[in-house]
Amino acid sequence: MTNSYVPLLFLLALGLAFALLSVGTSLVVGPKRYNRAKMEAYECGIQPTPRPEGGGRFPIKYYLVAMLFIVFDVESLFLYPFAVAFNQLGLFALVEMVLFIVTVFVAYSYVWQRGGLEWD
Template sequence: MTGPKRWNRARLEAYECGIEPTPQPVGGGRFPVKYYLTAMLFIVFDIEIIFLYPWAVAFDHLGLFGLVEMVLFIVTVLIAYAYVWRRGGLEWD
């Protein structure tokens, strides 16, 4: 390394970036589990909705069987959504 060696408190910290570190909260700044559960719910519902695209593309080839299966799938998703909604899983506090 060439150049001046000016050591300060920020450079001596692990993973320094040249900015003075701010004090961490007592709990380590952790997020409540509710945030992670809400994020996982949105991911699950998004993945379930992704299944609608191949069905829409192949709708002509599936016929009545495909329609019945998709109606059952959508009803299952709506039941799960209603359950989560009634339990307060989508409320952002």
């Protein structure tokens, strides 16, 4: 029983060692001369625009796109197991998946209504 966990523990230790070694190497080898240009935000080569004192406001489009991504990400996460075990689940699971997809489309229609799918 405990013998079967040895490869898993070895893989976990190997991953942890790799992460610690990568961070440690970057601290030792990385440049240590900081200047104003290195400390500024990098925006694809474009000069960053100054922020207002209060932090500024973001358009709701950013939040709608993020919400749309999360909704469809969660939908795909729940649909994969259903698709794999469709034959064994029966009518109850089919009804549950239909209700789930209806709920997802309510969120989709909300984003569409708020203009989250218009890219201008």
